[in-house]
Amino acid sequence: MELSGAVAVVTGGTGTMGSDIRRALEARGAVAVPWDAITDAPKALSCDVSNTESVDEALAYTVKTYGVPTVLVNAAGVSGGRSVWADSADSENWPLVLSPPEAWDAVMSVNVIGLSNTMRAFARQLQQAGSPGAIVNITSLSGAEMADPMLAAYSSSKAAANMITRVAARTLGPLGIRVNAVAPGVMETRMRVPAGAPNPGSSPEAEARMQRVMKATPLGSRLVRPADISAAVMGLLDMDFVTGQVVLVDGGLTLRSVSRDV
Numbered sequence: 001m002e003l004s005g006a007v008a009v010v011t012g013g014t015g016t017m018g019s020d021i022r023r024a025l026e027a028r029g030a031v032a033v034p035w036d037a038i039t040d041a042p043k044a045l046s047c048d049v050s051n052t053e054s055v056d057e058a059l060a061y062t063v064k065t066y067g068v069p070t071v072l073v074n075a076a077g078v079s080g081g082r083s084v085w086a087d088s089a090d091s092e093n094w095p096l097v098l099s100p101p102e103a104w105d106a107v108m109s110v111n112v113i114g115l116s117n118t119m120r121a122f123a124r125q126l127q128q129a130g131s132p133g134a135i136v137n138i139t140s141l142s143g144a145e146m147a148d149p150m151l152a153a154y155s156s157s158k159a160a161a162n163m164i165t166r167v168a169a170r171t172l173g174p175l176g177i178r179v180n181a182v183a184p185g186v187m188e189t190r191m192r193v194p195a196g197a198p199n200p201g202s203s204p205e206a207e208a209r210m211q212r213v214m215k216a217t218p219l220g221s222r223l224v225r226p227a228d229i230s231a232a233v234m235g236l237l238d239m240d241f242v243t244g245q246v247v248l249v250d251g252g253l254t255l256r257s258v259s260r261d262v
Contacts, residue, residue, distance in 0.1 A: 001134055001237055004029030007069040009062060011049055011118055012076030014041040016189045017138065020226035021073050024234055031066050035118075036076070049076050049114030052121075059121050070133040072122045073233060077138065078110045079154050099153035111157035115164055119179070123172055132176030136233045137165050141185040141250050158183070162246050169244030178243040182232045185250025186213045188223040218252035 008025045012018040013034020019041065025032040035047035035058050047058040062069055099107075119135055126133045142151055143158025162181055169179040214221045232249050236242060248254060 001070070001132075001240060003071070003237065006030045006071055007062065007066045008032045008071035008073065009035055009059075009069045009118075009122070010073045010075055011035045011047070011114070012074075012138075014038050014044050015075065017184075017187075017226045017229055018073075018075040020230045021075060021233055024230040025071070025073075028234070030071065033062050033066055033069070049074075049118050050109040052117050055117045055121050059125060063125065068125060068129045068131060069122065070126065070131055071237065072118060072133070072135045074115050074118055074135070074137045076110060076114055076118075078107055079151065099151070104153045107153040107157045108160075111154070112160045112164070115161055119164075119168055123168075123175065123177055126177060127175055133178075134237050135168070135172075135177065135179045136236050137161055137179070137181040138229065138233075139165070139181045139183045139246065141183050141248060141254065144183045144246055144248060165246060166244045173243055178240070180236045180243060181246040182229055182236065183246050183248045183250075184229050185217075185224045185248065185253050186210065188225050213253065216253060217250070218255055220251065222251070224249055224251065 003025065006029075008022075008030045010018050010022045010025070010032055011034075013022050013032070014036040015038075018034060018036070022032040022034055022041075032043075034041050034044045035049070036044055037046070037048055038044075039046050045058045045061060046054075048054040059069075115137060119137075122133070122135065139161045140155070140158035142155040143160075143162050162183070165179055165181040172179055210223065214223060217223075228249050232247050236245070236247065
């Protein structure tokens with residue numbers, strides 16, 4: 001699709017990944033509008049994607065200020081925290097492996113309901129305008145190929161996001177709206193952690209696991225970078241006859257036996 005002059009909404013657009021996607025869109029001449037719960041970037045609009053009124057308000061402001069968006073990139077997401085890695089469920093660890101109820105509520109409200117809210121509002125606006133468009137959802141390797149016992153709620157939410165992508169592609173195709181997803185592998189950059197919350201990604205155990213992941217990745221000893229995801233998003237936006245696809249960006253990690261190598 002032609003991106004020069006297009007209006008593009010990027011949810012989670014002030015985070016590391018969202019910001020990189022926004023810059024890639026701007027480099028192609030698009031007007032990229034970040035929606036985020038944290039508004040610390042130029043043009044950023046405060047938006048809680050889990051709240052339909054917040055989404056409608058952000059969309060109305062975007063249309064009034066910039067025009068009807070024809071691109072939506074859903075990069076908003078929460079991890080729900082990281083539990084211990086347990087090799088087997090036991091009386092001490094199994095509740096953590098299955099994630100506590102509050103983690104499920106937080107993760108599903110953003111990663112699943114939020115995704116549905118933004119796509120619904122976006123598609124409705126495009127239908128009213130009689131315009132085609134494209135949606136790219138950022139999901140995860142853990143929702144497509146790798147069942148991560150450290151992130152039960154997160155992995156389940158991303159599996160749901162992959163299915164929502166396919167269902168939406170089938171439903172919205174006749175309106176000229178393409179829907180695809182990019183599923184990042186293990187990222188070099190951690191998800192944003194709220195102030196005062198522990199960052200389990202900085203523990204010695206987590207760092208050791210990251211080293212094992214890099215060793216198991218066929219395309220070199222590194223993790224996935226935000227630029228890798230931006231490149232995949234731009235590629236999907238360029239391919240006008242591709243829809244309903246979930247593109248894994250993992251350096252080939254899933255080609256290996258994760259249980260053995262990681």
